[in-house]
Amino acid sequence: MDRTGHTTLAEWTSGDSEAVERAVQAFREQLDLGYYGMVSTGEGHAEQVRELPPDAELVIMRLPISGG
């Protein structure tokens, strides 16, 4: 999620190792920028992930939050 609304960083399928590798690289770059990786785990639940789960349907990168 960014200032344009959102940007697709990588697309992959678990069988395509090159695409997974590119996605892992993009994921790590976002972590280095301070983003957190989030995966939905059912209605109303999400989990923070530190490694890209190749079988996840969607991984969303979010920024940290702070008190206003």
Added chain:
Amino acid sequence: MDAQRLRRRERFWTLTSLAHVFPFVGIAALLMYVQPLAVALAAICVAHAWIIPALYAQRGGNVVRPKSRAPEDAERVSVGLLGDLVGHDARELHARTGLVLERGSLGVWLVGTAGALLVRPGGRRVDCWCVRVDDSELPSGDRIAHLLLALRADEQGFATVANLAFSGACRRVRRRLLPAQRPALDQASKCARRIFGQKAKTQAAAAGTMPA
């Protein structure tokens, strides 16, 4: 911030409000008793007793006041992504009110662009939290989505990071919300009453089936 600690903070908030109100009311009553001609001064004291909690409630309502908007394209894209994260009812409520309703273990949340309201079980009390993403140029849908994902991942952590701006009766905050946002609070209160009712029924049923 677990449920027990939150209840303690709410009680402390109520006590603080009373500590703001009672001295002024007391002084007003004393003035009228000692010197009825000091009615103007007594009225000023009563006005203080009224305005201080009103300002706090206003602060509570302000946490979900909409912030400046990003370019229209970015807004549309971000709302589309947010729509993918929530169900049909929450999507429809967001389109009408700008707030996203999310059920949690502490109560029912209404997430806005720079804050969230937590309607507690029973639907009468609301806690107003200031919390935001550190990028003011994000479109509104993304700001809500960032907060929503953080809330879903760790509700207690979310309430720990956020600053409590107000805690009190729903009706006091409702009056201070934008008219378009009020239906969201009504729906969250209804939802919180239903959850509380179900929990109470479950507890009563469990107590009824327990052996003596």
